[in-house]
Amino acid sequence: DAQTICLVFGTVVMGQAYGAIGAFLFLRLQELGGTTLLMGLTLAVNCAVEAPVFHFSAAVIRRLGLVGVLVLCLSLMAVRLAFYGALETPWPVLAVEGIHGVTFALLWSAGTAHFREIAPEGMGATMQGLFSGLKYGVGAGTGSLLAGAVSESAGLQAMFRCAAAYVAAADMRDRA
Numbered sequence: 001d002a003q004t005i006c007l008v009f010g011t012v013v014m015g016q017a018y019g020a021i022g023a024f025l026f027l028r029l030q031e032l033g034g035t036t037l038l039m040g041l042t043l044a045v046n047c048a049v050e051a052p053v054f055h056f057s058a059a060v061i062r063r064l065g066l067v068g069v070l071v072l073c074l075s076l077m078a079v080r081l082a083f084y085g086a087l088e089t090p091w092p093v094l095a096v097e098g099i100h101g102v103t104f105a106l107l108w109s110a111g112t113a114h115f116r117e118i119a120p121e122g123m124g125a126t127m128q129g130l131f132s133g134l135k136y137g138v139g140a141g142t143g144s145l146l147a148g149a150v151s152e153s154a155g156l157q158a159m160f161r162c163a164a165a166y167v168a169a170a171d172m173r174d175r176a
Helices: 002-031 036-086 090-096 097-119 122-155 156-169
Strands: none
Touching: 002 036, 002 122, 002 156, 036 090, 036 097, 036 156, 097 122, 097 156, 122 156
16 A cells, blocks of 8 residues: 555665664764763763663654554654755764654654554564564665765765755655
């Protein structure tokens, strides 16, 4: 159905964004003079926000619907990537790191719930594996490869700007 197609597409795009961030954010922060303490704090902020968002995710999904959650996650991810592309000093990165907690918890909750719902009898674990593979295999794999190619030719700042534009272009509103 159309919602599942949107979820698959949105999951791959979000995975690509996570791949770019996972492979290159710390290099960008290092390029700006960031310390390992700052890098550790980014991860702490990520995790601190995830827990409450996971707690309230079912209510958010009921309110926004699957496509609404995808639109929200893609929009927030585009903002996050654009912020990385605009950074001139490293410490302001902490201002947007909470976005990870929101996008990760909402996408994971919505995706696992939807794939569980559409799973044929006895195929629940297989469908969860498919969802995970779309995000972390196809998405993160291609995202880190593409981000590496752009970073090599245009630099990290330009790569994050390009990634922001790419994610922003993946608008789900008219697809479901």
